[in-house]
Amino acid sequence: MGVARYIKDEKGAITEVVYQSGMKIKPGYGPQDLADAGFSYETDLGEPGEFPFTRSLHPQGYRSRAWTTRQYTGFGTPEQTNERFKLMIANGQNGLNVAFDLPTQMGYDSDHPLAEGEVGRVGMAVDSLKDFLTAFDGIPLDRIGSGLTINAVASIMMAMYQALGETKGFDRTKISCTPQNDILKEMIGRGAWIFPVEHGVRLVGDSIAYAVKELPRSNPVSICGYHIRESGATPAQEIAYAFEIARAYIDTVAQRGIDPSDFVGRFSFNFNVYGNLWEQVAKFRAARKIWAQMLKEDYGVTDKKKLFLRGLFGGGGSGLTKEQPENNIMRGAFYALGAALSGAQTTALCSFDEAYTIPTPRSALLSLKTLELLMDEVGLRDTVDPLAGSYFIETLTLEMADKIKEEMAWVKEMGGIVSGISDGMIQKKVSQQAYEFEKGLQSGEYKKVGKTPGKEDEGADVELHQYNAAWAKSSKDSLAAVKRTRHEKAVADTLRALEKAAKGKDNVMPPLVECCKAFATVGEMADVFRQVFGEWQEPIFY
Amino acid sequence: METLNKIRVLVAKPGLDGHDKGAKIVALALRDAGMEVIYSGLHQTLDQIMSTAVQESVDVIGLSIMSGAHLPICEKLTAMIKEQGLDNVHLVVGGVIPNQDVQVLRKMGVAAVFPGGTSFDTIVSGINGLFQ
């Protein structure tokens, strides 16, 4: 049943429940449980909108503002992506989350041999500023913020976004982008890494340091527990590793002499909503508290707003099945419920065709409408943190916090997250768990409706998003046109300046902005980094 | 006496696709079924996969492809396998593979396709079955 472990007696009654993070659940909870756990309203909960923010970041929760919806969008050419952006906005979406194709994420232009077959396939292809100008044409960049789901070359894309804004007449202080820019989690479980870890972290540091000064409305990094969870981590590990990753970024920027108080308020997070509902709610409530405490205690941050755990809590893809895909619509709704009960500030859902292809307009809109429905029809905006005070939820939240802290302590013992990742210790643990979990799914120990253990399903007849090889041609042609018309000397000069910064200690962001404005390509900029930094070698996983 | 001969499998991640959970756990499942598994790591070019398969004289190349690029990738790789005369190497493919592509892949010369949701048992007996 579900993703927790359920042990039953011969009559089928549940005798034991163990959540993925390791908490054992009792048949019932009462005041004594809170007393046993040492629960204190003051220190563990606090008022909504007050430290430690277990209940909420804002005193009124969704009363003051419903969540921001940001469906992951992007495919094919910039023209098509632009059209899809506009469709989503016209349907009430109030933020963008841009999906890039794999060549772009890996720093290859559309005409690179390694890009063959992948151009525009799982996201939009971006080679130069020209593509951004097209993709964001007619989008009010001062009102709509954009998540840019890109990591290894996030610095390039943030520079590109600034160049886009300035070219379109939006001052850089008015635009808001959130590049994902979390290279360490790519190395744990998303795979779009390029440079060795220390250089990867340096680029993250450069972009944070730059954004703090120059892009006041942008959030230069979105740390992702989401992907770590999807790779096989438990909910507790998801939070713990993300926080330790955040610590690595804070430390790298602080080493440049910048006070953490000046930038941690700009960190955002991306977490996963999938699994046992109560475990999810406890996870987010515990996470808000631990983050605020960590910043306060370890970094001396005091300003309330800078202690906020802001971010996107989105429905996970691993929970969705290929079998009976329509069931995924319901699953999505329940993940969204979990997100709402957890006080998600921004959210998104994987669509019901998740196990098939990237979403069609129909499936993407269904997800968007699910989110809207939850805010508008169910009563989730009525009162803040509606589960607060529940004997069960409060006990669970405390237990969850302990589990998260245990995992954080384990990471520290290994010498920190960077060495845990370089040595492959984290990956090893996560993939071993993924293996065990998958065996549990196949044996029926974990239940998914529509899946019968021992029986394989052909899947259903689902309308598929169709890839069109012509998009690749269009991208290549457009790239060739850019190369024909741009000012080659300016390109060479700006790339040289970039190389100099990369080799030395200067921040790479200013030269990157100049490269973008000169229409240097993503591949050209990434090649400079490749030459200076080299490439990462992944550790062994078992 | 222990069997000296083991099925050797190269579990490979071709191209830019970074999804590695499936590949890694399948590698573990094949190990636990008594096979000797070589995992290529991410971002492999087809040339790298070919030369690894040759040097390691594997019996099976198992690709894990999630990005949707399975058709162009397999088209090229099956051609390379033919061209280089790796006649006794079986190519199998797992990942996000829509139903209608399974036959297309089989026609190209892919020995077995294991789309999302395939159980380890089916995969193991499918691979064992290639040698009967």
Next chain:
Amino acid sequence: MPEKVPDIQPDPPVEIRQILDGDVMAGARLIRCIEAGDPAAAQMLGKLYSHAGNAFVIGITGPPGAGKSTLINSLITMFRKKQFTVGVVAVDPSSRKTGGAVLGDRVRMQAHAGDKGVFIRSMAARGAAGGLARAAKDTCLVLDAMGYEIIIVEPVGSGQADLEITTLVHSLGLVAIPGTGDGIQAVKAGLLEAADLFIVNKTDLPGAASEMMTLEHLVQQRSLEPDTWQPPVVGTCARTGEGVDRLADLFLDHRQFMKDHQVLEKIQTAQAGEYFNTLVRQMVMDRIDPWIDRQVAAFLDTAAQKAAVAADPYQAARKLADRLTRFLAEPDSEVF
């Protein structure tokens, strides 16, 4: 689940010529047959034998996780820069329970896949003691005959001193990590005499300098006869490649030293002798193993002898062993 044995008869049949010409597919297939215990492969090895002996064989040993594979990856780069062709034999443990294995060393060297001058072969230990696959030695022979100039062997990482590797390499590097005391432990356990180079890897970690100093001190205590190789202590950071160029040079220096002092030939002769011994032992064991099984079964066939075993297995075993060895010495005698 019954294990299906794949049909791996090399097809087309491997010709000696192909191996000597460095045909990668033929070489790889031959290795596959050797691993499978194919008698035809053994015959082929015999024919290759006189063509081998040109490669410089290096061993990189050390505890699990010391960075052996990472180091080999960087070493390959360095040797390739010097225009050498390189073969690698990397041995990983087999699962005791299932006999399967994930051969992971290769992932670290995968950057070299596609380089025609590099041949990397992973092997499972398959329960062989000492961390070396039974076939590792023969694989080195094949790679040697194929013309690889430098061959690097990585045995299974082992906690204790693993001396088996010394029977097949010309030059042995022992990798230690700072702060673990592993290196010092290994030296004390007898690898001091066996290792030709001491490598302190992960110099980016704290404690590297002091680890190196302790090792140097220990090495210097070794009684120095004139004209013997003084094992150097090298610090490397395999991850960045720092110090690995020097390591590569030192291995080559060692080879030069061995040549200059006629040591290389001596080592090769000694190893050949030892290997001959092993071969004989193995072949005899392979043949008499089933015979012993049969004799034991026959012995237990009578109630009286069963009772004897139950009463005093030591005594009974000694008796049977005496009879069997006597029979081996004088085949005309009767076992029973």
